[in-house]
Every structure is written in structure tokens, then in C-alpha cells.
Amino acid sequence: MTHNDIEITIGYQFKQRGLLKQAFTHRSFASQHNERLEFLGDSVVNCVIAHLLYQRFPDQPEGTLSRLRATLVCQDSLQDIAARLGLGERLLLGDGEARSGGRQRPSILADALESLCGAIFLDGGFNAAAEVIARLFETSLSHIDPVSSGKDAKTLLQEYLQGRRLPLPDYQLVSTSGQSHAQSFHVSCMIPALKIQTHGTGNSRRAAEQAAARDAWTAINPLRNKR
Numbered sequence: 001m002t003h004n005d006i007e008i009t010i011g012y013q014f015k016q017r018g019l020l021k022q023a024f025t026h027r028s029f030a031s032q033h034n035e036r037l038e039f040l041g042d043s044v045v046n047c048v049i050a051h052l053l054y055q056r057f058p059d060q061p062e063g064t065l066s067r068l069r070a071t072l073v074c075q076d077s078l079q080d081i082a083a084r085l086g087l088g089e090r091l092l093l094g095d096g097e098a099r100s101g102g103r104q105r106p107s108i109l110a111d112a113l114e115s116l117c118g119a120i121f122l123d124g125g126f127n128a129a130a131e132v133i134a135r136l137f138e139t140s141l142s143h144i145d146p147v148s149s150g151k152d153a154k155t156l157l158q159e160y161l162q163g164r165r166l167p168l169p170d171y172q173l174v175s176t177s178g179q180s181h182a183q184s185f186h187v188s189c190m191i192p193a194l195k196i197q198t199h200g201t202g203n204s205r206r207a208a209e210q211a212a213a214r215d216a217w218t219a220i221n222p223l224r225n226k227r
Contacts (some may be wrong), residue, residue, distance in 0.1 A: 008085075009085055166193045
């Protein structure tokens with residue numbers, strides 16, 4: 001398996017090819033795996049995101065910036081970026097880990113992304129890693145909201161509706177698909193009082209409910225702006 005295509009995707013070309021391979025090597029595959037790179041990458045990502053937030057929100061206090069960073073640098077966020085890049089397909093896994101759904105496991109995907117960032121740091125230095133991380137998190141950074149940071153979509157919906165004495169959302173499991181180790185859940189979120197119905201999909205019912213809640217919160221935003 002080659003990983004050359006990921007370099008095109010992230011806009012960075014490795015000089016030390018071994019670092020790129022190691023970034024995608026899980027401990028189940030070989031003794032020279034990516035855990036040390038993940039340790040390093042975690043610190044690099046947190047530092048870069050902290051700096052970007054510091055620049056983007058010059059009037060926000062330390063507590064708010066910390067919550068924003070925790071929202072951006074968490075397993076769900078890292079997994080989403082890793083999945084978008086197709087890192088799961090490039091992972092080097094042991095047979096058992098591969099059979100048990102390791103390529104879709106959130107923790108493994110999140111670790112792979114941090115390992116990749118750590119490898120870039122070692123290969124090209126901090127500035128090179130910072131440029132890649134800024135591109136990978138660009139969409140998330142552009143949508144981050146200091147007011148609602150640290151609150152998931154279900155919490156935001158609940159607070160909004162309770163504040164207006166409206167019934168809480170009704171989440172219904174619509175369907176499940178896939179094998180037991182890699183199931184996909186499809187959930188609906190209904191808010192009849194606001195004539196809103198959304199759907200979400202995730203690798204757990206909780207994740208699917210959050211996805212549906214995020215779409216519902218997006219649908220509510222125009223209503224919030226009118227008040």
C-alpha cells in the first residue's frame with residue numbers, strides 16, 4: 001500500500017518517507033507503530049489550534065478559548081476530519097483489528113490524524129505542520145461560535161426550546177444497517193412546534209441523534225435571528 005495520494009490531499013510532501021508510513025501503522029500491525037507520533041501530534045495540534053483561536057477571537061477570555069479548543073480538538077472532530085481524508089483506508093492494521101472494524105473505529109481514526117500531524121512536524125518543522133492543520137480545521141474554525149462553544153447540539157436545542165416553553169425534540173430511531181461491529185444508525189429529530197424535522201446518521205444511536213440535532217439547530221438559526 002502506498003500513501004502518496006494523501007500528500008496531494010493535505011498539500012504536503014514528505015522528505016522522510018518512513019515517517020509517513022509510521023503515521024498510519026497501528027500497534028496491531030508492527031512494533032514500530034504510530035503511538036509516539038500521536039503523542040507528539042496531539043500537542044502540535046492543540047498548540048496550533050490555540051494560536052488560531054487566539055488570533056480569531058482577540059476579545060475572548062482564556063476560559064472561552066479553552067472551551068473552543070476542546071470543542072475543536074476532540075475525538076469526534078478529529079475522527080470527522082480523518083474520515084473526510086480517507087485515513088481509514090490507508091491504515092496498516094493487524095488482521096484481527098481489521099476484521100473487528102478498526103478502520104472505522106473513532107479512536108483509531110483520531111489517533112491516525114494526530115500521528116500524521118506529528119509526522120509532518122518531525123519532517124518539516126512547526127510551520128509546515130501549522131499550515132496543514134490550519135487547512136484541515138478551516139471549516140470547523142469558520143463555524144465555531146464562542147457563545148455556544150462546549151455545548152453539543154442536543155443541549156443547545158434543549159436550552160432554546162425550554163427557554164421558550166416549547167416541547168423538547170422527539171428523537172426516533174428510523175433504521176440500522178451494517179454488521180454488528182460496524183453498524184450505522186439513522187435517527188429522526190422532530191420539533192412539531194417549529195415544523196422542523198431532520199435526520200442524522202452515525203456509528204451509534206447517540207452520534208446519529210447529535211447529527212440530527214445539529215441539522216435541527218441549523219434550521220432554527222434563522223428563527224433565532226428574527227427574535
